[in-house]
Amino acid sequence: MTQLLLAATLLSVGSHSAVAQQEKPWDKIPVPPLREFKPQIPKRIVLKNGIVIFLQEDHELPFVSGYVLIPGGSRDEDPAKVGLVDLYGEAWRNSGTEKLDGDAMDDLLEAKASSINTGGSDDSTYLSWDSLKGDSDQVFGLAMDLLLHPKFRPEKLQLAQKQEATSISRRNDAAAGIAAREGGRLVYGTTSPYGREPELASIGAVSVKDLEDWHAETIGGKLVFAVGGDFDPVAMEAKLRAVLEPLPAVKANAPRHESFSSPKQGIYFIDKEDVNQSNVAIVGLGTDRHNPDMATLVVMNEIFGGGFGSRLFQKIRTEMGLAYAVGGSYGLTWDHPGLFRIALSTKSASTVAATKAALAEVDKLRTTPFTEVELKRAKEQILNSFLFRYDTRDKVLNARVQLEFYGYPENYLELYKAGIEKVTLADLERVAKQYVDPAKLDVLVVGNAKEIQPGLDAVGLGAPKAIDITIPMPRGAGGPNAQ
Amino acid sequence: MRMGIKPQLGTLALLSLVAPLLLSQDLKSFEAKTTTKVLANGLTLIVCERPDAPVFSYATYVDAGDVNDPSGESGLAHMFEHLAFKGTSEVGTTDYPVEKVALAKVEVANDAYEMEFRKRVGQDPAKLATLKKAVTEAQVEAQKYVIPNQFTEIADRNGAVGLNAQTGLDNTIYYWSMPENRLELWAYLESGRLADVVPREFYKERDVVMEERRMRTDSNPIGRLVEQLAATAFVAHNYGRSGVGWPSELSQITATEAMAFHQKYYIGSNIVVAVVGDVRAAEAMPLLEKYFSKVPGGSKPEEMTTVEPKQFAEKTVVIREATQPFFIEGYHRGDYMDKDNSVYDAIADILSNGHVSRLYRSLVRDRQIAAVAQGFSGFPGSKYPGLFAVYAVPVPGHTPEEMREAIHAEIEKLKTQDVTVAELAMFKTRARAGLLHGLADNQGLANQLSEYQSRYGDWRELFRELDRIDAVTAADIRRVANQTFLASNRTSASIEFESPNTGGQKPAAAPNGGAR
Numbered sequence: 001m002t003q004l005l006l007a008a009t010l011l012s013v014g015s016h017s018a019v020a021q022q023e024k025p026w027d028k029i030p031v032p033p034l035r036e037f038k039p040q041i042p043k044r045i046v047l048k049n050g051i052v053i054f055l056q057e058d059h060e061l062p063f064v065s066g067y068v069l070i071p072g073g074s075r076d077e078d079p080a081k082v083g084l085v086d087l088y089g090e091a092w093r094n095s096g097t098e099k100l101d102g103d104a105m106d107d108l109l110e111a112k113a114s115s116i117n118t119g120g121s122d123d124s125t126y127l128s129w130d131s132l133k134g135d136s137d138q139v140f141g142l143a144m145d146l147l148l149h150p151k152f153r154p155e156k157l158q159l160a161q162k163q164e165a166t167s168i169s170r171r172n173d174a175a176a177g178i179a180a181r182e183g184g185r186l187v188y189g190t191t192s193p194y195g196r197e198p199e200l201a202s203i204g205a206v207s208v209k210d211l212e213d214w215h216a217e218t219i220g221g222k223l224v225f226a227v228g229g230d231f232d233p234v235a236m237e238a239k240l241r242a243v244l245e246p247l248p249a250v251k252a253n254a255p256r257h258e259s260f261s262s263p264k265q266g267i268y269f270i271d272k273e274d275v276n277q278s279n280v281a282i283v284g285l286g287t288d289r290h291n292p293d294m295a296t297l298v299v300m301n302e303i304f305g306g307g308f309g310s311r312l313f314q315k316i317r318t319e320m321g322l323a324y325a326v327g328g329s330y331g332l333t334w335d336h337p338g339l340f341r342i343a344l345s346t347k348s349a350s351t352v353a354a355t356k357a358a359l360a361e362v363d364k365l366r367t368t369p370f371t372e373v374e375l376k377r378a379k380e381q382i383l384n385s386f387l388f389r390y391d392t393r394d395k396v397l398n399a400r401v402q403l404e405f406y407g408y409p410e411n412y413l414e415l416y417k418a419g420i421e422k423v424t425l426a427d428l429e430r431v432a433k434q435y436v437d438p439a440k441l442d443v444l445v446v447g448n449a450k451e452i453q454p455g456l457d458a459v460g461l462g463a464p465k466a467i468d469i470t471i472p473m474p475r476g477a478g479g480p481n482a483q
Numbered sequence: 484m485r486m487g488i489k490p491q492l493g494t495l496a497l498l499s500l501v502a503p504l505l506l507s508q509d510l511k512s513f514e515a516k517t518t519t520k521v522l523a524n525g526l527t528l529i530v531c532e533r534p535d536a537p538v539f540s541y542a543t544y545v546d547a548g549d550v551n552d553p554s555g556e557s558g559l560a561h562m563f564e565h566l567a568f569k570g571t572s573e574v575g576t577t578d579y580p581v582e583k584v585a586l587a588k589v590e591v592a593n594d595a596y597e598m599e600f601r602k603r604v605g606q607d608p609a610k611l612a613t614l615k616k617a618v619t620e621a622q623v624e625a626q627k628y629v630i631p632n633q634f635t636e637i638a639d640r641n642g643a644v645g646l647n648a649q650t651g652l653d654n655t656i657y658y659w660s661m662p663e664n665r666l667e668l669w670a671y672l673e674s675g676r677l678a679d680v681v682p683r684e685f686y687k688e689r690d691v692v693m694e695e696r697r698m699r700t701d702s703n704p705i706g707r708l709v710e711q712l713a714a715t716a717f718v719a720h721n722y723g724r725s726g727v728g729w730p731s732e733l734s735q736i737t738a739t740e741a742m743a744f745h746q747k748y749y750i751g752s753n754i755v756v757a758v759v760g761d762v763r764a765a766e767a768m769p770l771l772e773k774y775f776s777k778v779p780g781g782s783k784p785e786e787m788t789t790v791e792p793k794q795f796a797e798k799t800v801v802i803r804e805a806t807q808p809f810f811i812e813g814y815h816r817g818d819y820m821d822k823d824n825s826v827y828d829a830i831a832d833i834l835s836n837g838h839v840s841r842l843y844r845s846l847v848r849d850r851q852i853a854a855v856a857q858g859f860s861g862f863p864g865s866k867y868p869g870l871f872a873v874y875a876v877p878v879p880g881h882t883p884e885e886m887r888e889a890i891h892a893e894i895e896k897l898k899t900q901d902v903t904v905a906e907l908a909m910f911k912t913r914a915r916a917g918l919l920h921g922l923a924d925n926q927g928l929a930n931q932l933s934e935y936q937s938r939y940g941d942w943r944e945l946f947r948e949l950d951r952i953d954a955v956t957a958a959d960i961r962r963v964a965n966q967t968f969l970a971s972n973r974t975s976a977s978i979e980f981e982s983p984n985t986g987g988q989k990p991a992a993a994p995n996g997g998a999r
Contacts, residue, residue: 010628024573024574026574026637026671026672029667029668030667031665031668032664033664034662034663034664035537035663035664035761036537037536037537039536042551060535060923061919061923094838098741102838103838106838107839110839110913111908112911112912113909113912113915113917130918158851159851162851162854162878163847163854163878163881165878166854166876167854170807170876173702173704174704175702175703176698196783197757224891236502258690273805273983274702274704274805275697275702276697276701277694277698277702284538291534306640307635307646308498308568308635308639308646309632309635309636314631318631318684318687319630319687320687321686321687321688321690322690322694323691324691324692324693324698325695325698345697345698345702347693347694347697356802377636380640380641380642381639381642384640384641384642384662385639385643385644386642387537387538388538388660388663389535391535391536391538392527392535392536392924457668469527
């Protein structure tokens with residue numbers, strides 16, 4: 001079957017279909033049936049208090065590692081204290097516990113080539129651990145002590161604040177970073193939980209008490225544990241139960257009430273004098289994975305911006321030679337709308353040409369019919385590489401944790417795969433028309449105004465509006481070397 | 484610098500009595516499942532059986548990189564790597580015999596254009612425009628026979644993931660992963676592009692690589708800085724040259740030059756191909772041999788004569804611009820075969836690895852003047868004598884000069900006091916654990932097996948390196964620190980913030996920032 005599809009695919013790619021119809025050398029290479037493979041499914045344990053544990057044995061190497069995901073992340077911070085979760089993630093591990101401060105913990109763990117880490121993201125925080133098998137009881141004990149009995153120390157908060165201030169002061173140095181950040185802010189808004197940024201004032205407002213309160217609040221949420229590696233599952237389950245069963249019943253995640261709106265087709269500009277290349281971001285609102293059209297959107301993404309064969313790559317890189325980095329997708333995230341984002345970088349002089357070419361590709365999603373060949377190629381690409389979503393025990397474990405954490409069915413991967421198989425040309429056409437609307441996309445250019453000729457007016461979206469990315473200085477502070 | 488930096492076994496590290504035992508077991512178990520074969524053309528094949536899931540990963544390691552670019556052609560090895568994705572006489576063409584003629588015409592037209600373009604006296608603009616037009620027309624004609632990106636499309640449609648390549652100064656690596664039932668298809672594609680690459684769409688791809696240079700180097704403050712550091716530290720060796728290529732040279736590389744590079748360096752004796760995963764050597768080896776025997780044979784290309792002369796003067800580069808401050812310095816050291824190679828690994832580990840490291844504890848934790856501070860080897864390469872580099876990222880309000888002083892204080896300690904027993908033991912423990920961790924990943928293993936096979940002639944050195952690590956003593960560290968960390972052996976590079984409005988008048992302000 002695959003060989004048939006391969007031959008058919010050739011028809012569209014080349015302009016000389018008569019030649020392409022001949023059987024090519026690679027068509028003659030046999031592709032035997034894939035060896036049957038049943039990924040090892042981790043054991044799922046639900047405690048009476050609602051905590052969920054996954055155990056994934058893997059005896060190849062003498063390591064044991066694990067992590068716990070804790071609901072609640074930077075999107076849930078006090079808007080006056082944006083950056084709190086970053087500081088919490090840093091200060092938690094560095095502070096240590098009552099019995100063992102973070103520095104002593106470093107000494108103890110590093111001598112064993114072990115680690116315990118903490119951190120945070122927009123929707124969660126985590127604590128992870130890893131050690132050689134022989135040290136795993138001790139390291140597990142330390143990790144659980146840190147989880148349940150942290151002692152936040154002011155000097156470690158201050159250290160984290162200095163580190164965070166460093167990254168704030170440096171966030172305008174690299175153009176690609178500016179484009180990624182400000183592109184997201186154009187869509188979500190600069191004050192939204194998904195668009196706001198830590199500032200010197202907001203991180204300065206965070207106290208040790210804030211970290212303690214955050215910990216006390218989130219640790220009661222629906223925790224999901226994952227442990228993988230070289231352990232005895234009965235003993236490991238008993239150890240986890242002994243620590244976790246005494247905890248109170250978990251609090252359910254509060255429903256989220258968020259509203260999102262699309263941009264209104266503006267063009268924005270950020271001037272950067274030290275670059276000879278423009279970073280262009282075309283941004284709009286995407287969707288989440290509950291969307292019933294997800295499979296079709298995934299196939300559309302593959303055709304549009306997925307890889308070497310995608311429309312964006314073929315046009316802007318291969319055909320026009322205008323970019324090294326170019327790609328895009330209609331973003332799908334777990335529990336809130338992602339970004340529809342196209343990103344490319346091109347020399348200053350070709351900024352307008354490359355931007356127009358990318359916008360034209362967006363438009364073509366609605367106007368140029370998808371072909372049978374494009375559909376087949378995208379499906380083959382997704383389905384033939386599907387195996388790599390679960391080819392290691394770690395990947396299977398992590399996937400299970402993610403589904404549990406976001407409340408998706410455990411056969412999600414199977415449903416996803418079946419969905420991809422069913423996508424038709426009619427689906428693609430309908431979905432492109434429904435979801436892709438050039439009038440709901442903003443264009444952002446970060447580049448060197450003196451070099452961009454013709455100017456951005458020539459994109460045809462009106463005069464570009466400047467975005468001020470000056471780093472606000474807190475009152476009384478000299479602040480970093482702002483540019 | 485590697486386009487797509489990949490540090491070499493930087494974080495190595497043991498102490499307990501358990502680990503040495505584990506490692507010797509590991510070497511034995513790897514010997515049982517790893518098969519090596521050198522083909523008649525000199526190409527080495529490695530098959531490592533790891534049959535958990537029905538997938539495999541491969542790495543093709545070519546012992547040639549941008550350090551081998553001829554004079555005036557910096558960026559050539561990397562440019563060729565891009566060409567290796569453009570297909571063969573069978574893949575990516577509608578009619579190769581006709582295309583071949585058309586491609587030859589592109590070269591003739593381009594040569595004529597370049598001849599006129601480079602004229603220093605009497606360049607004729609009208610003639611130049613005519614010649615340029617002729618080049619474009621020849622390209623348009625050749626393009627008619629191209630099926631763009633067909634090579635990668637075949638791979639993608641057959642389930643390839645992680646498809647990519649990297650060119651460094653020392654080497655070029657090609658790699659991806661695929662379902663196991665595509666092994667023969669992969670062997671066809673990979674051997675095809677090694678043996679039978681066609682320089683199609685070369686000049687558009689050159690524009691793409693120019694964009695890559697703008698992205699990584701020209702428009703990136705750290706990219707600009709490290710290019711200057713290498714260019715300043717090396718006066719004779721090609722490690723001082725831009726890896727991606729100086730703009731004037733990169734923009735004039737021709738397909739003819741790329742093919743000459745291919746002919747010289749892409750020969751069997753210069754290539755190791757490692758396959759790791761659900762592959763059985765008994766069945767796979769004959770199949771792989773059939774395909775990879777197509778790669779031309781020949782003896783290894785001659786080694787370069789240049790050896791970087793001993794540095795005798797301290798050198799400093801300062802970039803003054805509206806970018807946050809940064810400091811890095813480098814000291815010349817021996818190559819990866821140097822008897823003290825593992826001593827440098829020990830120094831890098833003790834200075835840099837984790838929150839117990841000396842630079843973290845001193846600059847980051849206690850003095851709170853840096854957000855990050857680390858030392859590492861292998862800049863800009865490690866095949867030839869390169870640099871041991873140390874860098875620090877100042878927190879707001881602190882200067883590169885403070886980084887320099889604080890780093891020197893730590894280096895001075897290495898010269899005057901023995902590292903502790905605990906530090907040395909920790910280095911050895913972490914080296915072992917690091918190696919073990921790396922054995923669980925098909926792609927990582929393929930990369931390492933091919934690299935060690937190419938660099939030492941035997942992949943087992945990956946494990947034996949630990950013996951050299953175990954042999955490192957505190958006295959070795961002091962000796963090497965004293966011979967390396969000399970002012971006369973140092974090149975430093977820093978970014979000093981300068982407001983765009985001061986026009987070079989005022990030194991960078993260093994106000995007190997941050998949050999308290």
